[in-house]
Amino acid sequence: MTFVIPGKTFLVGEYSALVEGSVLGVATTPGFSMQTISQENFSFPFSEQSPAGLLWSESKRKFPFQFQDHIGWGGFGKSTAEYLSVLIPTLKANSNFSDIRLQYQSISEKCGARVSGLDMAIQYFGRILHFDQESQVYQSLGWNFSDFEFFIVSTGLKVKTHEHLATLNLDQIRHFPRISNPIVELYFKKNGEDFCRGLNEWSDFLVREQFIQKESLELSLNLRKSPEILSAKPCGAMGADVIFVMCRTENFSHVKHKISELNLNICATTQDIAMGILDQLSQVQGSAYVD
Known part of the structure; x- marks a missing residue:
């Protein structure tokens, strides 16, 4: 049994996710993969101190597996993909994701990490993930802008996310959802130009709040x-x-060339939007998701 775990990218609502904000994210390939294997000569591939390692040690039923990273750059949810690799063989298509998320948050806390669990939600539900904080509903959506394309570009930079979030003062970001939530809702208006302006507004806000690294800026x-x-x-x-870049469809080739001129690596485009774990579970088990 093989599952493809997509890479994740937060579009709007990173940080807000930690203080009851809504989120918009995208799942893309290439990503990661896990394949169940025989027990013979199996060696657990991750740190025992990681959330995946702790979940493995606490699991009553253990399923040996092989894990592969098909990306090679940071920022696409490798730690949550590792966790999912341990979890997937125990899941059913009608598993309650709210419970899955709470367990992940609890285990991560034991490892000294503060997480929202919504990066894992992007990989679990796939495509364009919308999480509405008020209703607690997860939606897997298609790309809403037929005349617009995106690129996901690796910067080659990296911040250790768990360490960064562990030292974060949540009082410093409690006002973030007031800015990000209306921008998340712009996705449903299906106006690409307005959505681009919203993304820039969210980015500029994070700059003012000093939550964007200088080199990436x-x-x-x-x-x-x-x-x-x-x-x-x-x-x-x-x-x-990573940097999420949007342009009109007719300018796709020009923008692709511009990105290459800056010696940046294109990791995914609109054509690489991917299904999540849930769809694959449904295909394997022939069951629909019920939260």
Whole structure:
């Protein structure tokens, strides 16, 4: 049994997710994969002190597996993919994700990490993930802008997310959802230009709040100098890992060339939006999800 675990990118609501804010994210390939294998010569591949390691040690039923990282760059949810690799063989398509998320938060806390669990939700539900904090509903959506394309670009930079979040003062970010929640809702208006302006507004807000790393900010501002690039938003902890770039479909080739001129690696585009674990569980088990 093999499962593809997509990479994740937060579009809007990172940090807000920690203080009861709504979230919009995208799941893409390449990502990660796990394959169940025979017990013979199995050696657990992750740190025993990681959330995946702790889940493995606490599990009554253990399923040996092989894990592969098909990305090679940081910022796409490797730690949650590792955790899911341990968890997947025990899941059913009608498993309650709210319970899965709470367990992950609890285990992560034992490891000294503060997490929202919504990065894992992006990988679990797949495609464009919308989580509404008020209703506690998870939605897996299609790409809403037929005349617009995106690139997900690796910066080559990295902030250790768990360490960063562990030292974060939540009182410092409690006002973030007031800015991010309305921008999340712009996705449903299906107006690409408005959504790009919203992404830039969220990015500029994070800059003012000093939650975007200097090097990543400089890269995004260089990209935004090109009139064909309508948005270039740093994503991940301190915006360090990746930049989400949007343009009109007719400018796709030009923007692709512009990104290559800056020696940045394109990790995914609109064509790489991926299904999540839930869809694969449903295919294997022939059951629909009920939360």
